[in-house]
């Protein structure tokens with residue numbers, strides 16, 4: 051039995067995977083999305099995951115986030131084995147610990163920013179105040195606006211506020227700037243970095259904007275369902291200095 055253990059510098063690991071594999075479909079149509087991933091992510095880090103389209107990034111994020119299941123291998127969150135959990139346990143894990151931010155913000159159009167954030171905070175065990183969450187992403191003054199009255203970058207920041215209002219232990223972001231121009235994307239990255247430094251939320255960001263790697267603690271290069279390279283940044287750039 052494997053246990054999540056302290057990493058080299060003594061911090062606990064938020065995630066540990068061993069030989070994690072995912073196969074979609076069967077026989078000649080089988081797609082090997084993950085091919086034996088060994089990953090270690092220390093608690094509190096901001097991690098950027100880069101790699102070509104189809105290389106398995108979203109598959110990995112969805113398994114770590116408890117919305118998909120591995121075919122073989124192990125994945126741990128702290129000391130809990132995600133790969134041994136049943137559906138009910140995975141749902142509890144997601145509800146208690148996980149915040150998601152996707153490329154398309156998925157806000158409810160008929161609800162204000164405040165109400166959109168409240169909606170998710172309501173079902174969480176120890177939520178943050180919705181206005182405080184909006185304040186963290188710089189949108190306290192837009193609380194009464196509807197999504198149609200907000201720019202793309204502002205809508206994505208509301209989606210981030212919604213994800214952090216439940217006080218998640220980990221925040222998973224799948225191409226959070228994918229629909230935004232560089233300048234607007236930077237305001238979203240700034241919000242993610244603030245959350246990471248102020249709340250200590252372990253944050254995993256998938257992106258095609260390779261320049262984002264400069265603001266990460268750790269950069270994971272993915273290709274063909276495997277980790278190709280892991281780079282630990284000694285000096286992190288500020289999001290304001292990033293463009294793509």
Ligand SMILES: Nc1ncnc2c1ncn2[C@@H]1O[C@H](COP(=O)(O)OP(=O)(O)OP(=O)(O)O)[C@@H](O)[C@H]1O
Nearest residue numbers: 074075081083101102103104105106107108109110
């Ligand atoms: N539900 C599914 N059923 C079958 N194949 C799938 C499914 N989800 C993903 N795949 C396949 O698994 C592989 C990895 O997909 P994944 O979505 O993880 O890639 P990705 O790195 O996130 O790509 P992108 O950058 O385009 O989002 C791809 O070949 C994809 O077609």
Ligand SMILES: [Mg+2]
Nearest residue numbers: 107108109224
């Ligand atoms: Mg993807």
